[in-house]
Structure formats: structure tokens, C-alpha cells
Amino acid sequence: MKIENARAQMRKGVLELCVLSIISKEEAYPSDIIKKLKEAKLIVVEGTLYPLLNRLxxxxLLHYNWRESTSGPPRKYYYLTEEGQEFLGGLKETWKELTQAVNLSTKKQKV
Amino acid sequence: MNKIFNINLGGYPFTIDDDAYQHLNWYLDTIKSHFSDSEGCEEIVGDIEVRMAELFTEQMNGQKILTRKDLDEVIKIMGSPQDFGAAAESSEEFIDEPVKKKRKSKTRIKTGRKLFRDNEDKVIGGVCSGISAYFGIQDPVWVRLIVAVLFFSGGVAIIPYIVLWIAIPAARTSGDRLSMRGEPVNVESIGKMIEDEMHSFSETVSEFGREFGSKKKRITPYSDLQEEPYRKGFLF
Incomplete structure (x- = not known):
């Protein structure tokens, strides 16, 4: 069991939650999503995002609109469908439970 | 000296040199075959092309021709298919290692060895090293010895050598090199190869920089000529 693998798995686990909540704030272009995920150090290589978006x-859970761009071909802007909103709500709920659970169990270990 | 191509990558026009073009083609093919099972494979590859084009545009900064160096940097940012393959099926993470390995081997595209000439390890035409790779002989020196003995004992081997030299294709792409050595051309091995190449690339970067400097000067006037028929000459 390598620590790097475990870390990567943890990050991947929350990736969907983060991508969906970034898109829920406003319609998002993949490159903007990448920028935010990179700032948050959630993804290491950019290629990860595209299969994920495709799967969603x-x-x-997602749809996209084409929008004209000033500096190139039209771009895909992703937005959440109603199902996506619900899904995100569910994930957020789980995340709250998880953080509580993690806080609780790591505290106990320290004592 | 290097040939150049005009390409359409994700709707952006680029001029790219031969070496980088071959490698880009191979990289995109690898991604394609990696996602060939999943729904929307074309779309994923299309999106990745667009993103790569954006990164190239940012990187080029007035530079006219895309080189292998630019491509390697972008591939480093995008990652090898192996890296994002793991994210393609989130459930795969929770499968035990042995099962995962078994499943991965199913993504194999080609198996078995192919006969190529090894241009990177040659004395005359790379025929001997290609043959040793084909038969799994670690050191091509043994094959060379036999051939050399046949050369000098009446020249029996000279004509067959020349025939083989002409008949056997040289291993040009990374995929060729893998099938030459009989390593399966699958996502893992190619990922490994990218890593190796990245590594050797960083070692030779200063050398390449010098070489590239002189190449660029020679190519620039040619690319000016090329700019006019830019949009006609798209390769894909």
C-alpha cells in the first residue's frame, strides 16, 4: 500500500463533488474548471477531467451549451441538470457526514 | 532539417514539425484506443485536442513551429492515458490489485513481436539489433558476430543482409519500438514509455536546445511561405 495511491484515491473521491459544485455556481468552460481544480491541487494531470465530464x-447530470469565443472555435459550457443538482445535494450531505466522521475518528486516535 | 505539416487541432491551425507530428498522432491514437470502449470516445478525444491546442497557443508565444519539446511539455500537463484512465472508471480504484491487473491486460491492442530495424542501435542498418529484439536476444552483439563471420567467410551473408535491410521497415514510432521488443502496446507500457522519454528528455534538454536553435533559423523563412495556404492544408 503506497501512500501516493491512497492520497490519489482520496482526491479522486471528492473530485466529482468539486467539479459539480464548480459547475453549479455558473456555467463553466472545461479550461476554467481545470484552473480552479489546479488551484485547489485536486488534479495533477489535466487529462483526468475530460473522461470525468463525459461520464457525468x-x-x-450535466449538459452543455455551445458559446462563441473571441479567440478560437466555439466552446462547450457545462451546466447542471436538475438531476445533477439533486446528485450534488446528496454528495454534499455525504461530505458533511464524512468530515464529521473523519474528525471524530482522527481525534480519538490522538488521545 | 525537418519536414513540417499544417494541422487542424481542435479547430486551431498549427504548423508542426515531423517528429512532433508523429508523436502527437501516436499520443492521440493511444488516448483513442484507451477510451474506445467508453461511450463518447470521440468527444473525449475532441475535448482533449481542444485543450491541447489552447495550451500550445499559450506556449507558442509568437514562435511559429511546434516542436517535440513543446509537445512533450503539453503531454506532461495533460498526462499519460494511464493517469487519466484510472479516473475513467471510478469504481476501478476499489478493485483489488490482481483483478485490476487482469482487467488491464484486456485493454491490450497488439501482442507478439514484429520485425523492425532498430535505428537507434545500429552498426550498419540496424538489421541485427532488430533480429535480436525479435528473437528476444538481450545483446545484439551475438547476432552481429554470426553475421560478421558469415561476411568474412566468403561473403555469404552480404546479399541476404542487404535484402533484409530493404525489406524490414525501420522502427519509427514509439509503438513500433514496443512491438519490436514484443512488449504489448497497451496503456501501461506506453505510459511507462512516456515517463522514460520524459526522463531522457530532461537529460538531453541543453543539447537539444542548441540543436533546436540552429534548426529554427533554417526553417523560419520556409514557414513564412507556408502561411498563405494554411487553411487548405489541414491534415485532420
Missing amino acids: KNAE
């Missing part, structure tokens, strides 16, 4: 889109 196929699951009907």
Missing part, C-alpha cells in the same frame, strides 16, 4: 454528461 452520460449520466445526465
Whole structure:
């Protein structure tokens, strides 16, 4: 069991939650999502995002609009569907429970 | 000297040199075959192309021709298919290692060895090193010895050598090199190869920089000529 693997798994676990909540704030262009995820050090390589977006889109949690761009071809802007909103709500709930659970169990270990 | 191509990458036009073009093609093909099972494979590859094009545009900064160096940097940012493959199926993380390995081997595209000439390890035409790779002989010196003995004992080997030299293709792409050595061309091995290449790249970066400097000067006037038919000459 390598620490790097464990870390990567933890990060990947919350990636969907983070991507969905970034998109829930406003319609988002993948490169902007990448920028935010990189600031938060959630992804290491950019290629990770595209299969994820595709999967969320196929699951009907996301849709996208085409928008004209000033500096190139039209861009895809992703937004949450109603299902996506619900899904995000569920994930946030779980996240709260998880943080509580983690806080609780790590505190106990210290004592 | 290097050939150049005009390409359309995700809707952006680029001029790219031959070496970088071959490698880009291979990189995109690898991604394609990696996602060939998943729904929306074309779309994923398309999105990745667009993102790569954006990164190139940021990086080029007035520079006219994309080189292998630029490509390697962008591939480093995008990651190898192996890296983002793990995210393609989130459930895969929770599968035990042995099961995962078994499953990964299914993504194998080609198996078995192919006969190539090894241009990177050659004395005359790379025929001997290619043959040793084909038969799994660690050191091509043994094959070379036999051939050399046949050369000098009446020249029996000279004509067959020349025929083989002509008939066997040289290993040009990374995929060729893998199939030459009989390593399966799958996502893992290619990922490993990218890492190796990244590593050797950083070692030779200063040398390459010098070489590139002189190349660029020679190519620039040619690219000015090329700019006019930019939009006609798209390769994909």
C-alpha cells in the first residue's frame, strides 16, 4: 500500500463533488474548471477531467451549451441538470457526514 | 532539417514539425484506443485536442513551429492515458490489485513481436539489433558476430543482409519500438514509455536546445511561405 495511491484515491473521491459544485455556481468552460481544480491541487494531470465530464454528461447530470469565443472555435459550457443538482445535494450531505466522521475518528486516535 | 505539416487541432491551425507530428498522432491514437470502449470516445478525444491546442497557443508565444519539446511539455500537463484512465472508471480504484491487473491486460491492442530495424542501435542498418529484439536476444552483439563471420567467410551473408535491410521497415514510432521488443502496446507500457522519454528528455534538454536553435533559423523563412495556404492544408 503506497501512500501516493491512497492520497490519489482520496482526491479522486471528492473530485466529482468539486467539479459539480464548480459547475453549479455558473456555467463553466472545461479550461476554467481545470484552473480552479489546479488551484485547489485536486488534479495533477489535466487529462483526468475530460473522461470525468463525459461520464457525468452520460449520466445526465450535466449538459452543455455551445458559446462563441473571441479567440478560437466555439466552446462547450457545462451546466447542471436538475438531476445533477439533486446528485450534488446528496454528495454534499455525504461530505458533511464524512468530515464529521473523519474528525471524530482522527481525534480519538490522538488521545 | 525537418519536414513540417499544417494541422487542424481542435479547430486551431498549427504548423508542426515531423517528429512532433508523429508523436502527437501516436499520443492521440493511444488516448483513442484507451477510451474506445467508453461511450463518447470521440468527444473525449475532441475535448482533449481542444485543450491541447489552447495550451500550445499559450506556449507558442509568437514562435511559429511546434516542436517535440513543446509537445512533450503539453503531454506532461495533460498526462499519460494511464493517469487519466484510472479516473475513467471510478469504481476501478476499489478493485483489488490482481483483478485490476487482469482487467488491464484486456485493454491490450497488439501482442507478439514484429520485425523492425532498430535505428537507434545500429552498426550498419540496424538489421541485427532488430533480429535480436525479435528473437528476444538481450545483446545484439551475438547476432552481429554470426553475421560478421558469415561476411568474412566468403561473403555469404552480404546479399541476404542487404535484402533484409530493404525489406524490414525501420522502427519509427514509439509503438513500433514496443512491438519490436514484443512488449504489448497497451496503456501501461506506453505510459511507462512516456515517463522514460520524459526522463531522457530532461537529460538531453541543453543539447537539444542548441540543436533546436540552429534548426529554427533554417526553417523560419520556409514557414513564412507556408502561411498563405494554411487553411487548405489541414491534415485532420
